[in-house]
Amino acid sequence: MGRKDIIKIENNVDFDVTMLALIDPNVTVNVIEDEHIVRKVKPELPERVEDVIKCKNPRCITSVEKYIPQVFTLVNRELGQYRCQYCDEIYTVGKD
């Protein structure tokens, strides 16, 4: 079952683990302190993400106007689905 999706981070690193959930919703993060695992974190999908995922709709305003931030809101936590704020395009985490 070798799980490769474990990421180790140093405890003092200012790092937003929720962003990892956007790449792989099943990820586990080990927080390391003095070379020991002090915490295991299962990141939760954030309710709102900005400029992390991109809208795939070529007609979306964010595809046309590059200065507009890509804003997505979570619509289904279980399925990892986000909706584009501008065009309602659905982005599924881990699939796109």
Ligand SMILES: [Zn+2]
């Ligand atoms: Zn869009």
